[in-house]
Amino acid sequence: MLRHLLLASSVLLASAPAAAQPSAEANTRDAIRRIEALNPQTRAVIAVEPTALDEARALDRNRRPRGPLFGMPILVKDNIETKGGLPTTAGSLALKDNVTGRDAPLVARLRAAGAVIVGKTNLSEWANFRDGDSISGWSAVGGQTRNAHALDRNACGSSTGSGVAVAAGMAPAAIGTETNGSVVCPAAVSGIVGFKPTVGLVSRTYVIPISHSQDTPGPMTRTVREAAMVLTAMAGTDPLDSATKEADTRKSNYAAALSDNSLRGKRIGVMRFATGFGTDTALEQALQTLRAEGAILVDIDKFEGRGQIGAESYKVLLSEFKADLNAYLATTPPTVRTRTLADLIAFNNANAATEMPLFGQDIFEGSEKTKGLDDPEYKKARETSFRMAGPEGIDKLLKTHNVVALVGPTMPAAWLIDSVHGDQISGGGAGSLAAVAGYPHLTVPMGEVRGLPVGLSFMGPKWSDALILSLGYDFEQASQKRIEPRLMRSIEEREDVVKAFTPALPQAGSSK
Template sequence: MRHLLIATAMAVAGASAAVAQPRPAEANVRGALERIAHVDPQLHSVIAVDPTAIDQARRVDASSLRGPLAGEPVLIKDNIESAGSLPTTAGSLALANNVTNRDAPLVARLRAAGAIILGKTNLSEWANIRSNNSISGWSAVGGVVHNPWALDRDSCGSSSGSGAAVAAGFVRFAIGTETNGSVTCPSSINGIVGLKPTVGLVSRTHVVPISHTQDTPGPMTPTVREAAELLSVIAGSDPADPATRDADKHKRDYAAALDANALKGKRIGVMRFATGFGTDTAFDTALAVLREKGAILVDIKKFDRSAIGKNELPILLTELKADMGKYLKGSPAPIGVRSLKDVIAFDNARQRQEMSLFGQELFEQAEKTKGLADPAYKKAKAAAFQAAGPKGIDKLLKDNKVIALVGPTMPPAWKIDAANGDQIAGGGAGSLAAVAGYPHLTVPMGLVKGLPVGLSFIGPKWSEGLLLSLGYAYEQARGPFPTPKFYRSIEESPEIAPLLVPQR
């Protein structure tokens, strides 16, 4: 389906090319479609392009719409609904017919700003909640996403396609979703900017869910300014999503508030307890840039995260069963699955297509949970939030008299490994923000043996403006970041290849 739709859209574009000179939005879309058609067969980052993309662009060109997103093609993760002929699959064959003909509110906001919904990006199937032994970026619908920095490397998940597509230059604006790391990890590993907003700043209506406690869509872009521009459009209250009740009170023009001098005189906590995994040199270089721009850095050496790790999974599994069941029952499309139990049965009946690489033990555990009224679930939810929020980020900020926290986001990309699943050497402190529901921004900070790694900025609830401004100041001081070269493997790069042969 992916290649058919690309061919269809390109045919429409080609047929009309001789009729009129393309105007800005149309030219942007044609360029993006051409890049996808030529490059994405290496990456599998785009599940489908929207066959109405050219028509959307022409309508924008004929309108009076202005603004940073007017005429810009945007890719959205394929667990987010958009009106039209494209299904919202979450990467699963079980949702291959999930054509709902409705826009998620965040998509409606994009259209109102003049953005062109170019298509859907590949993802870790079901946003990577099916198995602990999964391959990040793999879905039955889209295959596995390859990292444009080295094609044998993973793009992390679950917003793998959005990260790879932006890094590859297909578009400058993409939307991912995060429950824990699914925006920030692929952003870091693909060398782009990613923002996981405060839960409740961006609507989750018509987004295939995992957890109403932790789920949120977020921007994925090449630069901090573009992330701020994208967030300014998609943020806002939605009556259908109670978590967004206060969003309109807190949203603002995030791009207008960016300040290249935002670091000067600011006390920032350094999460030494979340460092290592091969990123120390790049992190030390980033810290030197922060100091040079006037930041006052405060080392935080210890923090006990055990209560977060112990309590998060029971929350996610309980909410997965309830929230997914609600979504599936409410889909107007002719799908054959209306509960998590139905999805498990669907996968079991299609072992070759869905289950050859890894199983669904997390689905099976979730199916055994006792519902949102279960006292054990409520206790775990309260304990996890306290450990990550009031007794976590909030306490770290207060005790150390700092306004934000920084640390390395993730290790560099690991190799795609069909035999063993993800081989992640470690991870930063992103789970703190994920479980608390607080914002987390990652900005590229350097290369580790030719692979990108990110610098995380974490703050209290509703602090997106602060984090974006700090990240922007760092990004401006850091200077231009390299772009991927599409090596077959990083071992073939000119920096690494000479070191793998005898040096005598």
């Protein structure tokens, strides 16, 4: 039976002097205490790992040599396998018995660096790829994740639990996964740092898939330095994931490469074609900071074809989901009875009261109808979407405007959780370009809208991960825009909003 507990941890800078570092056990106990205190309100964590304290004690007994993440509690999205006692469910009851005994290679690398895996975070079920009317952050296993800044607000899919847990201080770092926005969106609306690396820098083996073309895990942290540290530990070649064949030669010590002078003299493209949705004031303040740090800003007013990229990419995801998920399910233990996507559709229909109380599975059904990876329509869609987002998208924008990176608002501020209409997103940035192309994308807090955080995106070409992180680090150090969550029931409880909602003159029925 899954234990729906909490996870949390004090921020541990693993680069601090050894004498100043608390013990791994103390860090882990603190994380668990904060989960227990905060998770009932946020539902950010599906379960605490029962072996976490034992793992921490073992680290303390063997303090030499220490890894760069020594004693850091880390949460892992529940579509990433860990070898402890917890199942990997993707939020679905169909996988409640999916205890594989395997560490995903990225998890093994984190452990080797000294991190403690404290538990699994909630997510949008099946990484938000089940139905077009879904509510981001809802899963049958974990319930509805709630934004730590205002509990009636959405935390954005699909790495919702990872974003909320880090924002609330349950852990200094969590691992999310992204196919199209699912690291950067929850990071932005939770007011933290999220980094989607170049596809192929981090292994996807034993991560429940959507798309081998676009999927990648990524770190979600409170600071860019912590993201760089975690990425350095995670990155590397995996023989079981052919996309990572260049990772060992491409990776570097991303934390060591950070500089608070990296913006000086850099030409940065401002994606004016992907702005608005209530973020303009915060964006202009962020651009002032970039200029003050010495960046040369170049406005980019137009980019054609974003709608076509999205339509072609969706065809790719439908085809790859069926093929990739069926391949994954074939590796799960015999206790998992759903061995194909068709089995999952049947399971959901048979268990509709628990699996589909709010929305259906039209994406599942559309994916099941696809014709496989040899289908010419699929191949054309992949070629078209990648070309338009990569070589004719980000690459062309960089070359045409002679800039090294692109910036723009990541997402609008968090929208209300809506069980009637599903997600009601009022716009979005250009992050899908980086997602479809497989290029790096970093979001850093850039300010707030009525107390709700919004993020600034940095994007660049393939394998520019170190540059993008360093540019974002310089901005972060200069701006210091991260805000602490207040766990308010509603943003309408803010004093300025309450005052604005109160009439200035006596109303009908008033005794005054």
